[in-house]
Amino acid sequence: MEVDASERVRCAQPGCQKSVYRAIHIVRDGGELLVLGSTCFQKRFGGLLALGQAQYGGGGGKLLSPEERQMLQENTEALLARFEAQEEQARQAAALRLARLREAQQSALERSRALAPAPSIAPAPVAPWAHAGGRPLPTRPRFPWAWMKPRTGVAAYKLRDGTGWVRVEHLDGRQFITPWPSFEGWEEALPPVVGRANLEVGGYEVQGAIFGAIEYLRSQLQGGPMSDIRTGMWADVLAYLGGRP
Structure with missing residues (x-):
């Protein structure tokens, strides 16, 4: 302060x-x-x-x-x-916003399911390598965030408390620390030095320079300092943190 x-x-x-x-x-x-x-x-x-x-x-x-x-x-x-009273009010407000967001998401999902047409069955496309008798080449799995800036890498952190976090750059250049896999109460799991919980994005929005957030996450790493990974492949994140793609 x-x-x-x-x-x-x-x-x-x-x-x-x-x-x-x-x-x-x-x-x-x-x-x-x-x-x-x-x-x-x-x-x-x-x-x-x-x-x-x-x-x-x-x-x-x-x-x-x-x-x-x-x-x-x-x-x-x-x-x-x-300060304690202010923190409690902020926690309650965040919990209320999260509940409303999840309710809205559930309602939108139910509406989309009700309006979705029956799926049509089409023949699967034939990959070019199949005609040549070759083996399929590995593909680059897509990252699960539509708001992620293209052609940027991520950093993954597995903390001692068992939670996993990924640093992701937004399309507009903001940095986010997102839980993977996400879990109930993630918005209260990390301290303000990491960032501010952004319920719309589903992660902590880093305020200012990202070095403070990285320093804190590395101090809590399950495998000790510098055991995080930086990668441009989502498969590497899944292998490190687990969870469903």
């Missing part, structure tokens, strides 16, 4: 005389709440991810309002309680 540059707050690390306005960390250490700058946080705990992912904010750079900034200084417990 951060405050306006003109409203800096004092770092609570003993011996530190600096004031900070960006990358502010609130830490409960031994029953005491401390407001620390990022440098002192790393020195005190050994790294930015030493305590795991932040419960609130998650690296999103939330700019505190003047009222929240005053609470940070005078009543940090009350500020955390406000």
Whole structure:
């Protein structure tokens, strides 16, 4: 989180005389709440991810309002309680949007089935290699996202919690981290540092540079750092993550 540059707050690390306005960390250490700058946080705990992912904010750079900034200084417990209430409201709103989206998708599917004509039976086309007596050449399986930018590769990540995720580039250039296979509650599975859940696309929309999202995913990999794969073949993703094509 951060405050306006003109409203800096004092770092609570003993011996530190600096004031900070960006990358502010609130830490409960031994029953005491401390407001620390990022440098002192790393020195005190050994790294930015030493305590795991932040419960609130998650690296999103939330700019505190003047009222929240005053609470940070005078009543940090009350500020955390406000953040908790906001997170709960956001979770409930996301769950409601997801339920409505699934209901609309189900209704559309039922309508399309009702209006679809009976399938006609046509002879299967003869592949060119069949006339030559040769063996069929392998084909490149299509990726399952119609919104994916053509001729771009993907990166796949299998996390320690058993979930699989794929980095995909959108037609408009946005980057998404999508679950594969998808599962109930995926929109609450990853922290804000990865991105924001986009229910229409079905994945996390990366906010800003993608490096933070990749760093987090690699820190959670089932096979340890750098055990993700980058590929232009969907068959490679299926072999790595499993699931139905």
